[in-house]
Amino acid sequence: MKPVKVGLLGLGTVGTGVVRIVEGNQEDLSSQVGSPILIERIAVKNTEKPREIEVDPSKITDDPWEVIRDPEIDVIVEVMGGIAGTKEYILEALERGKHIVTANKDLMALHGSEILAKAQEKQCDVFYEASVAGGIPIIRTLIEGFSSDKIMKIMGIVNGTTNYILSKMSQEGASYLDVLKEAQELGYAESDPTSDVEGLDAARKMAILGTLGFRTNVELSDVSVSGISGVSKEDIAFAKRLGYEMKLLGIAERQDEEFSISVQPTMIRASHPIASVNGVYNAVYVYGQAVGETMFYGAGAGAMPTATSIVADLVAVIKNLKLGVNGLKQIVPYKQKKLKSDEDIFYKNFLLLHVDDKAGVLAKITQVFAEYDVSLDSVVQQANTNNPDAEIIIVTHNASKASMNKVMRHLEQLNVIHRIKSHYRVEG
Numbered sequence: 001m002k003p004v005k006v007g008l009l010g011l012g013t014v015g016t017g018v019v020r021i022v023e024g025n026q027e028d029l030s031s032q033v034g035s036p037i038l039i040e041r042i043a044v045k046n047t048e049k050p051r052e053i054e055v056d057p058s059k060i061t062d063d064p065w066e067v068i069r070d071p072e073i074d075v076i077v078e079v080m081g082g083i084a085g086t087k088e089y090i091l092e093a094l095e096r097g098k099h100i101v102t103a104n105k106d107l108m109a110l111h112g113s114e115i116l117a118k119a120q121e122k123q124c125d126v127f128y129e130a131s132v133a134g135g136i137p138i139i140r141t142l143i144e145g146f147s148s149d150k151i152m153k154i155m156g157i158v159n160g161t162t163n164y165i166l167s168k169m170s171q172e173g174a175s176y177l178d179v180l181k182e183a184q185e186l187g188y189a190e191s192d193p194t195s196d197v198e199g200l201d202a203a204r205k206m207a208i209l210g211t212l213g214f215r216t217n218v219e220l221s222d223v224s225v226s227g228i229s230g231v232s233k234e235d236i237a238f239a240k241r242l243g244y245e246m247k248l249l250g251i252a253e254r255q256d257e258e259f260s261i262s263v264q265p266t267m268i269r270a271s272h273p274i275a276s277v278n279g280v281y282n283a284v285y286v287y288g289q290a291v292g293e294t295m296f297y298g299a300g301a302g303a304m305p306t307a308t309s310i311v312a313d314l315v316a317v318i319k320n321l322k323l324g325v326n327g328l329k330q331i332v333p334y335k336q337k338k339l340k341s342d343e344d345i346f347y348k349n350f351l352l353l354h355v356d357d358k359a360g361v362l363a364k365i366t367q368v369f370a371e372y373d374v375s376l377d378s379v380v381q382q383a384n385t386n387n388p389d390a391e392i393i394i395v396t397h398n399a400s401k402a403s404m405n406k407v408m409r410h411l412e413q414l415n416v417i418h419r420i421k422s423h424y425r426v427e428g
């Protein structure tokens with residue numbers, strides 16, 4: 001039977017996993033799709049680089065255009081990353097009628113609508129399951145599994161690197177920089193890990209999930225983002241003492257037709273199932289109006305889990321090829337976008353303040369919260385043997401983001417407060 005020929009852009013962590021699965025599971029894969037799957041050409045940056053797997057050198061090129069323009073190739077698997085050049089390769093491949101499987105969330109979050117429109121015009125598939133939560137089939141779940149429901153909330157640990165870092169800091173008291181280095185060595189981190197630790201990678205993934213879940217075009221600029229570089233071991237210890245875990249959470253919520261979407265280090269109640277997701281594992285909690293609570297769990301990064309999603313997408317493309325139905329399964333957002341204003345976004349807050357250790361301070365501080373109608377759940381004052389200041393720990397009830405911004409600005413002006421040491425969103 002004539003093989004389906006695949007062009008691979010990139011042979012790094014994920015690309016190597018793809019070759020391993022395609023070659024290792026060939027018999028099973030070809031029996032599913034009805035023909036052998038052949039990786040025909042591979043583009044890399046440095047053709048001299050030693051590789052972990054044996055690859056016929058005649059297949060390798062340092063010119064991605066050779067792969068894109070090869071008329072024998074039916075499907076392009078893009079695992080090189082990057083935005084500018086990669087977008088041109090993918091658009092040209094689509095122009096030539098080739099189907100695309102990609103792990104590139106940066107590209108899909110920023111240019112997904114343009115790429116999907118081109119795919120529709122050319123009746124090609126663009127599948128990107130690996131781009132969000134590595135090995136968890138969450139994109140397929142949102143498109144197919146929940147096609148009948150109205151998604152109200154998506155809450156996810158969608159970055160493996162930061163979850164690995166926070167888990168090791170929490171469980172082993174490890175240092176932030178040491179664990180980041182480990183995550184890089186294990187192939188979890190992006191080539192520039194700033195996008196992991198500053199929350200941008202998670203924000204891109206949440207924009208993709210929000211678009212699919214809310215059926216509206218969520219852009220990266222709609223996601224409010226903060227990362228974990230400011231989270232200290234002390235913050236994690238405070239979270240634990242209060243019965244929470246610290247996680248970098250993406251939270252997309254809809255009320256009526258308006259939504260908000262954010263990524264931030266969050267103190268999540270330890271009894272919530274997502275609080276026990278540790279290491280490189282990801283989890284996506286989805287609340288549907290009809291289905292209620294669901295949660296999906298699995299490895300969010302790493303060669304083999306990510307490659308599992310890529311090859312499953314490849315199988316889906318080839319099955320569609322055989323049926324002649326490529327390009328029919330894209331979700332095109334159709335709803336008008338309505339973002340919530342800060343007045344309508346409500347959550348609980350944790351604050352750790354370093355303050356003058358003298359009478360009347362607590363009253364001055366609580367007065368500020370009262371002024372902006374933010375009600376308090378708990379206030380604890382304690383001395384710290386390493387610090388001449390007193391520490392005040394405040395947890396609020398649900399408060400609007402707008403009111404909390406006013407509280408924070410006012411607290412910054414109070415001279416009894418030496419430092420607002422930490423401020424986190426609290427969930428659950």
Ligand SMILES: NC(=O)C1=CN([C@@H]2O[C@H](COP(=O)(O)OP(=O)(O)OC[C@H]3O[C@@H](n4cnc5c(N)ncnc54)[C@H](OP(=O)(O)O)[C@@H]3O)[C@@H](O)[C@H]2O)C=CC1
Pocket residue numbers: 009010011012013014015043044045046047049062063064078079080081082085103104105130131134187188189190191300301302303306
């Ligand atoms: N690592 C992970 O766990 C996950 C990664 N992803 C995404 O998958 C993609 C790949 O990630 P990963 O495998 O980790 O990245 P790597 O850096 O390990 O691999 C990138 C590969 O692309 C090649 N490459 C880079 N630029 C070019 C270029 N201009 N021309 C030709 N080849 C090029 C590199 O060549 P060379 O080998 O010669 O340097 C390398 O083989 C990214 O989009 C990433 O965000 C998604 C989910 C999980």
Ligand SMILES: N[C@@H](CC=O)C(=O)O
Pocket residue numbers: 131133134158159160161162188189190196201300301302
């Ligand atoms: N750097 C990413 C890789 C997968 O998308 C992560 O750590 O999750």
Ligand code: NA
Pocket residue numbers: 129130131132133134135136137138139309
């Ligand atoms: Na996935």
